[in-house]
Amino acid sequence: MTRQTIGRKPLAVLGSVAVAVVLLGACGGQIRAERKGKKAGEAVCDVKTAGSADEAQRQLSQAQRKLNDVQRIVGRPINEDLRDINQNMTDLIEHVRQGNKALARQDIAVIERNVQAVGRTLTGKARSAYDGMQEGLAECD
Numbered sequence: 001m002t003r004q005t006i007g008r009k010p011l012a013v014l015g016s017v018a019v020a021v022v023l024l025g026a027c028g029g030q031i032r033a034e035r036k037g038k039k040a041g042e043a044v045c046d047v048k049t050a051g052s053a054d055e056a057q058r059q060l061s062q063a064q065r066k067l068n069d070v071q072r073i074v075g076r077p078i079n080e081d082l083r084d085i086n087q088n089m090t091d092l093i094e095h096v097r098q099g100n101k102a103l104a105r106q107d108i109a110v111i112e113r114n115v116q117a118v119g120r121t122l123t124g125k126a127r128s129a130y131d132g133m134q135e136g137l138a139e140c141d
Contacts, residue, residue, distance in 0.1 A: 033073050033125040034132035040066035041136020044111060047089070048104045048140055053097040060093050070133070074126045081118040085111060105140075112137045 043063035050056035067085075071078045078085070092107035115137065119130030 029073075029125050030128040033070070033129040034135075036066070036070045036073050037129035037132025037134075038136040039132075040070050041115075041133040042139065043067075044089070044092075044137060045108065045140040047092055048096060048108055050096055056093050056096040060089060063089065070129045074129045076126055084114060088114070108137060108140050 040063065043059065043066040047056055047059040047063055050059050067078055088107055088111045092104055092111075095101075095103040095107060112134065115130055115133045119127055119134065122130060
């Protein structure tokens with residue numbers, strides 16, 4: 001009887017470890033997606049706070065790279081979800097170039113609303129990424 005009990009314990013421990021690895025792996029993907037989403041949101045904010053037209057253009061390129069990172073991690077095209085994001089980004093950079101801070105804030109607000117609307121319809125890593133983008137955009141000054 002002792003021998004059977006001893007044989008079951010390692011199997012139970014191994015099973016518990018396997019379940020923990022699977023659960024942590026799933027959470028890790030969501031955490032990574034959220035972190036990448038937040039960086040993308042922050043990059044959009046950097047466009048808004050750029051001091052010159054050239055800097056705004058560089059920040060726009062950086063924001064687009066960050067959005068591509070999110071798309072790669074999430075596995076779904078962001079531009080399909082956020083149909084107007086390219087137009088919003090174009091408007092944002094134009095308003096930054098003009099020095100029109102009020103319209104730049106409005107552009108950020110529109111992007112935030114788009115992210116929020118799409119995020120509500122998603123689950124898993126995709127939702128985590130959009131939640132992260134909301135966090136990054138919320139920190140815009």
